[in-house]
Amino acid sequence: MLQLDDNHLRQIQAAKAGNREAFAQLVRSYKDFVYRTAYAILHDGAEAEDVVQESFVKAFLSLRSLRDERAFPSWISTIATRIALDIVKRRQVSWAPVSNSERLPAPSVNSDLRLDMEAALAQLSPEHRAVLVLREVQGFDYREIADILGIPIGTVRSRLHTARMQLRLRLLPPEQRGEPQ
Amino acid sequence: MTCEDMSEWISAYVDGELREAERVMVREHLHHCESCRELAKMFESLSARIESTFMDLSAPPAVEAAIMQQLGWGRQATQGLRLIWVVVCSAALMMALAVGGGLAMGVGGCWRLFRILSHMLRGANLLVIRTVFGQGWLGLAAMLLGMGMVVICVVAIGRVLRQPLDSRLSSP
Ligand SMILES: [Zn+2]
Numbered sequence: 001m002l003q004l005d006d007n008h009l010r011q012i013q014a015a016k017a018g019n020r021e022a023f024a025q026l027v028r029s030y031k032d033f034v035y036r037t038a039y040a041i042l043h044d045g046a047e048a049e050d051v052v053q054e055s056f057v058k059a060f061l062s063l064r065s066l067r068d069e070r071a072f073p074s075w076i077s078t079i080a081t082r083i084a085l086d087i088v089k090r091r092q093v094s095w096a097p098v099s100n101s102e103r104l105p106a107p108s109v110n111s112d113l114r115l116d117m118e119a120a121l122a123q124l125s126p127e128h129r130a131v132l133v134l135r136e137v138q139g140f141d142y143r144e145i146a147d148i149l150g151i152p153i154g155t156v157r158s159r160l161h162t163a164r165m166q167l168r169l170r171l172l173p174p175e176q177r178g179e180p181q
Numbered sequence: 182m183t184c185e186d187m188s189e190w191i192s193a194y195v196d197g198e199l200r201e202a203e204r205v206m207v208r209e210h211l212h213h214c215e216s217c218r219e220l221a222k223m224f225e226s227l228s229a230r231i232e233s234t235f236m237d238l239s240a241p242p243a244v245e246a247a248i249m250q251q252l253g254w255g256r257q258a259t260q261g262l263r264l265i266w267v268v269v270c271s272a273a274l275m276m277a278l279a280v281g282g283g284l285a286m287g288v289g290g291c292w293r294l295f296r297i298l299s300h301m302l303r304g305a306n307l308l309v310i311r312t313v314f315g316q317g318w319l320g321l322a323a324m325l326l327g328m329g330m331v332v333i334c335v336v337a338i339g340r341v342l343r344q345p346l347d348s349r350l351s352s353p
């Protein structure tokens with residue numbers, strides 16, 4: 001997870017006071033962090049980019065409501081996760097999920113491994129995927145995930161476990177699953 | 182507790198999210214149970230794999246400029262603002278020249294007219310007219326007005342020149 005150092009803290013404070021340069025620096029520091037969350041949930045590069053844009057615009061407009069500057073990473077993650085989950089919900093209502101071939105893939109170094117992982121993640125429900133992404137990609141602890149998604153800690157724990165068990169079945173060959181006898 | 186019941190605890194154990202008593206219990210079970218140890222190892226490697234899958238992912242570079250654009254700080258927005266200032270400055274400058282020139286001509290014309298009139302009237306009330314217009318009050322007023330316009334222009338041009346500092350934000 002992205003460490004919040006003193007430099008970031010100063011930038012957040014300055015951005016809160018309306019300093020554009022400081023806010024631009026924050027965007028630069030956190031855009032990849034936000035993009036990963038959005039991409040892992042949405043599995044679509046163009047939509048993930050939209051989420052990054054919308055998240056930062058929203059963040060700037062409501063930055064004053066952020067009391068504790070140290071909470072900035074989980075605060076911006078909350079905004080991005082909610083926007084991404086809204087898109088997933090809208091997708092389910094309005095049309096059938098886009099087929100993999102139509103989606104804009106993210107540029108990637110180890111694309112084979114990623115495609116396997118993305119295909120496996122795509123099989124999870126959005127709720128399970130979001131918990132898993134917040135934990136494994138962003139490194140939030142259970143308390144933070146519970147706050148971001150507005151669910152009890154026990155639910156975070158059980159969803160994370162279910163997601164891992166499902167992913168295991170889809171990703172790993174039987175001998176690597178660590179199957180309980 | 183069966184191994185299947187243990188599974189969720191082990192997932193939380195790997196995340197370091199158990200209380201001390203629970204942690205001791207799970208550790209005890211793992212010590213005796215080979216298959217649960219395998220499960221714990223699997224959870225760990227799965228976490229590492231998910232993390233490494235997304236860690237090298239970065240947002241497209243254009244996203245920064247797009248955000249600035251949406252906030253109205255983009256290059257285009259800044260240039261629009263500069264254009265407005267240039268138009269305002271030009272208008273103020275033209276007005277200053279027109280008003281200054283017009284007044285100067287008007288005052289000069291009036292003065293000449295009064296000189297001709299006073300010449301014709303020969304002495305009648307000439308002293309009064311000369312006292313009023315001879316001071317050049319109107320000329321002074323025109324000059325002050327012109328100077329005011331020039332000050333406005335200088336301030337406005339100063340603002341135009343400061344704009345490029347802000348526009349640095351929008352450059353990638
Ligand atoms: Zn066991």
